[in-house]
Amino acid sequence: MSESNANNPIRKVLGLGYWVQGFRCFPWMAVNFFLKDGLNVDPSTLQLLQNSANLPMVAKPLYGILSDAVYISGQHRIPYIAIGALLQAVSWIPIATMSPSSISVFTISIYLLLSNLGASIAEVANDAIVAEAGKQPTSSKNSRASSSGELQAFVWVASSAGGILGNLLGGIGIDRFSPQEMFLFFGLLLLLQFLLTIIVRERSLNLPQSSTSAGIKKQLSQLFVVLKRPEIVYSITWFAASYSIIPALTGTMFFYQTEYLKIESSVLGISKVIGQAALLLWGVIYNRHLKSIPSRKLISSIQVLMAVFMISDMLFVKGVYREMGVPDFIYVVLFSGLSEVLLFFKILPFSVLIAQLCPPGCEGSLMAFVMSAIALAFIVSGCLGVALASYVGVTANEFSGLPNGLIIQAVCTVLPLSCSWCIPDDVKAKGRDKDSKKQQ
Numbered sequence: 547m548s549e550s551n552a553n554n555p556i557r558k559v560l561g562l563g564y565w566v567q568g569f570r571c572f573p574w575m576a577v578n579f580f581l582k583d584g585l586n587v588d589p590s591t592l593q594l595l596q597n598s599a600n601l602p603m604v605a606k607p608l609y610g611i612l613s614d615a616v617y618i619s620g621q622h623r624i625p626y627i628a629i630g631a632l633l634q635a636v637s638w639i640p641i642a643t644m645s646p647s648s649i650s651v652f653t654i655s656i657y658l659l660l661s662n663l664g665a666s667i668a669e670v671a672n673d674a675i676v677a678e679a680g681k682q683p684t685s686s687k688n689s690r691a692s693s694s695g696e697l698q699a700f701v702w703v704a705s706s707a708g709g710i711l712g713n714l715l716g717g718i719g720i721d722r723f724s725p726q727e728m729f730l731f732f733g734l735l736l737l738l739q740f741l742l743t744i745i746v747r748e749r750s751l752n753l754p755q756s757s758t759s760a761g762i763k764k765q766l767s768q769l770f771v772v773l774k775r776p777e778i779v780y781s782i783t784w785f786a787a788s789y790s791i792i793p794a795l796t797g798t799m800f801f802y803q804t805e806y807l808k809i810e811s812s813v814l815g816i817s818k819v820i821g822q823a824a825l826l827l828w829g830v831i832y833n834r835h836l837k838s839i840p841s842r843k844l845i846s847s848i849q850v851l852m853a854v855f856m857i858s859d860m861l862f863v864k865g866v867y868r869e870m871g872v873p874d875f876i877y878v879v880l881f882s883g884l885s886e887v888l889l890f891f892k893i894l895p896f897s898v899l900i901a902q903l904c905p906p907g908c909e910g911s912l913m914a915f916v917m918s919a920i921a922l923a924f925i926v927s928g929c930l931g932v933a934l935a936s937y938v939g940v941t942a943n944e945f946s947g948l949p950n951g952l953i954i955q956a957v958c959t960v961l962p963l964s965c966s967w968c969i970p971d972d973v974k975a976k977g978r979d980k981d982s983k984k985q986q
Contacts, residue, residue, distance in 0.1 A: 555746070555750045555751050555752075556675065556679055556697075556751050556752075556753075557697075557700060559624070559627070559672075559675070559743070559746055559751065560672055560675060560676065560697075560700070560701050560704065561700070561701075561704045562739060562742065562743075563627055563668060563672045563739075563743075564672060564701040564702075564704040564705040564708065565704045565705065565707060565708035566631070566708060566735065566736070566739050567665065567668070567669060567672070567705050567708065568704065568705035568706060568707065568708025568709035568710075568712060568822070569708035569709070569711060569712040569732070569735070570665065570708075570712065570732075571709050571712040571713050571716060571818065571822075572711075572712035572713070572715055572716045572719075572728065572731075572732055573638060573716075573728055573729050573732040574716075575712075575713065575716035575717065575720060575811075575814075575815065575818070576716065576719075576720060576725035576728040576729065577654075577658070577725070578592065578596075578800060579720055579725060579811065580654075580725040580726075581595060581651075581654075582800075582801070582804070584646065584649075584725065585649075585650075585651055585654075587651065588801075588941065588942045589797045589798045589800070589801040589935065589940070589941070589942055590797070590932045590935060590936065591651075592797040592800070592801070593794070593796065593797030593798070593928055593931060593932055593935075594928070594929075594932060595651070595655060595658070596796070596797060596928065597794075597924060597925045597927075597928030597929065598655065598659075598925070599655065599658040599659055599661075599662050600662060600921050600924055600925055601659060601662075601925065602659060602662045602663035602665075602666045603662060603665075603666050603917065603918060603921030603922075603924075604918050604921050604922045604925070605666070605918065606666055606669075606670050606914035606915070606917045606918035606921065607769065607911060607914045607915045607918050608914075609626070609666060609667050609670040609671075609914055610670045610674065610911040610912070610913065610914025610915065611765045611766060611769065611911050611914075612626075613626050613670055613671050613674055613914075614674070614765045614908070614911050615764070615765045620748075621747075621748035622748075623671045623674060623675050623678075623748055623751075623753070624671075624743060624744075624746055624747075624748045624751075626667050626668065626670065626671035627667075627668045627671045627672060627743050628740050628743040628744045629664070629667055629668075630664040630665060630666070630667035630668025630669070630671065631664065631668055631736050631737075631739040631740040631743060632664065632736075632737075632740045633660060633661070633663055633664025633667065634660075634661050634664035634665055634668075634733075634736045635664075635733050635734075635736035635737045635740060636660070637657045637658070637660040637661040637664065637733075638657070638661060638729045638730070638732050638733035638736065639729075639730060639733035639734075640657060641654060641657050641726065641729050642726045642727070642729035642730035642733060643726075643730070644726075646726070666917075666921075669917065670913070670914045670917070672701070673913040673914065673917065674913060674914070675751065675753065676697055676698060676701055676901070676913075677901050677904055677912075677913050678753045679697055679751075679753065696833060698894060698897055698898050698901065699829045699830070699832060699833030699894070702825070702826075702828075702829035702832075702894050703826055703829045703830065705825075706822050706823070706825040706826035706828075706829060707826060709818075709821075709822035709825065709826075710819050710822040710823055710826060712822075713815050713818035713819045713821075713822055713883075714815060714816070714819045715815075716728070716815055716818075717811055717812045717813070717814055717815010717816055717818065717819070718812060718815060720811040720812075720815070721810075721811055721812060765908070765911055768908045768911070769908060769911040769912065769915065772904070772905060772908050772911075772912055773912075773915070775903070777903060777970045778900070778903055778912075780968040780969075780970075781896070781899065781900065781903075781968060781969050781970065782900075782915070782916055782919055783968065784962065784965055784966070784968035784969055785845075785892070785896055785916075785919070785920070785969070786919040786920060786922065786923040787923070787962055787965075788849060788892070788923075788962040789889065789920060789923035789924060789927055790922070790923035790924075790926040790927050790930075791927075791930075791958050791959075791961055791962060792852075792889075792927050792930075792955060792958050792959050793927065793930035793931040793933070793934040793951070793954065793955055793958060794924070794927040794928045794930070794931035795931050795934065795935065795948075795951060795952070795955060796886065796928075796931070797931070797932075798931070798935050798940050798945075798948065798951070799859070799882070801942055802863070802945050802948060803878060803882070805942065805943070806945055807874050807878075809874065809875055809878055810875075813875050813878055813879060814878070816879050816883075817878050817879045817880075817882045817883035818883045818886070819883065820879060820880065820883040820884060821882075821883030821884050821885075821886050821887035822883075822887065824883075824884050824887060824888075825887050825890060825891070828891055828894065829894060832894055832895065836895070837898070840971040841895050841896065841898075841899045841969055841970070841971065842966055842967070842969040842970070842971055843971075844895050845892045845895055845896060845966070845969060846963055846966045846969075848888070848891045848892045849892070849959060849960065849962065849963055849966075850960065850963070851888060852888050852889055852959050853956045853957075853959040853960045855881070855884070855885040855888055856885070856952050856953075856955050856956035856959060857952070857953070857956050858881060858885070859881075859882075859885060859952050860949045860952035860953055860956070862874075862877050862881070863945070863948050863949050863952065864949050893920070896916075896969075897913075897916075899969075899970075900912065900913065900916055901913070934951050934954060934955070935951060937951075938950045938951040938954075
């Protein structure tokens with residue numbers, strides 16, 4: 547009973563934080579249309595802006611070290627969540643209130659960078675709370691692993707629920723409101739999150755207390771020591787490489803659907819809702835039925851499924867499904883959104899694995915390093931996608947080379963499977979934990 551009561555404040559804080567994190571797709575859908583229609587950017591520029599805005603995510607280890615080592619009013623998680631929410635609010639609200647004629651690509655890029663800086667700081671603090679809560683002492687090692695997996699699944703569901711609502715409202719709202727009005731709504735929502743967060747006292751979360759107050763230097767040395775563990779460094783390296791090696795064509799597909807196929811924004815919104823609903827369902831299914839499956843097997847299976855969906859996209863672009871009597875908008879609704887989010891399916895089992903491997907006292911730093919590696923991988927993937935689109939001759943008005951680009955994308959997706967041995971099986975990971983404890 548006491549354990550359940552202790553988890554309630556944590557779930558409230560994390561539920562709100564991850565829900566808002568998922569809801570960020572609401573203004574970002576408006577950003578895509580604002581850049582395409584308002585600033586008249588081409589597909590390559592759109593994709594470069596989308597990926598360059600993620601640069602603050604690469605510095606997540608620094609935010610994690612600060613969160614682990616620097617306490618603000620005796621707290622080192624809640625204040626950073628509040629700061630992150632405030633930074634996001636002060637980036638979206640100015641974009642919403644500026645005159646459209648005074649907004650340039652450079653100006654909006656700066657504000658988007660500031661927004662993602664705030665989001666990164668908040669995400670690091672939230673991820674660290676999840677990792678720390680998974681280290682709560684219990685009567686059974688199995689119950690501790692189960693508790694960690696359940697909390698990971700809970701925040702996954704919260705983020706997916708926010709994404710579902712954000713995409714649904716974004717798809718509907720883009721036809722009824724201006725992008726700047728949507729930016730203002732999200733900015734005010736972030737201010738509300740800031741106010742609700744600052745009234746929470748961190749001691750109510752009952753997080754494990756460190757016996758010593760480690761400085762930034764010590765946190766860095768601890769992180770370096772952790773990253774020397776083969777099961778950790780190999781896993782992170784493979785996981786990041788499995789994303790970076792895939793040339794992303796999201797900007798190109800967005801232009802293809804909106805400019806060439808003339809798919810309405812509401813249809814795109816519904817498509818993304820389907821994708822977010824799949825993420826939500828994935829969290830529930832994983833928590834109930836798939837936690838016992840070795841991480842390597844599960845993650846590799848998802849990698850193969852990603853390649854299958856890319857081949858399906860190639861058939862869609864070539865008009866195969868259209869010839870079979872399937873309208874374009876039906877495919878977009880049922881499969882495009884799912885194809886976009888499928889690459890995120892791997893993150894849940896991998897996060898659970900890393901949380902189990904992570905030693906106490908370094909949760910924020912290590913989880914931040916993982917997210918940083920993923921963010922950097924996405925940036926590299928986006929740049930490769932721009933190069934691939936140029937190589938196959940795709941422009942804002944020419945998409946004949948897109949099927950070839952999707953085939954190359956699918957081939958790149960299956961390449962990392964040859965090194966999937968880098969990810970340890972969960973059984974082996976637990977065995978290492980036992981061995982390390984015996985040595986201590």
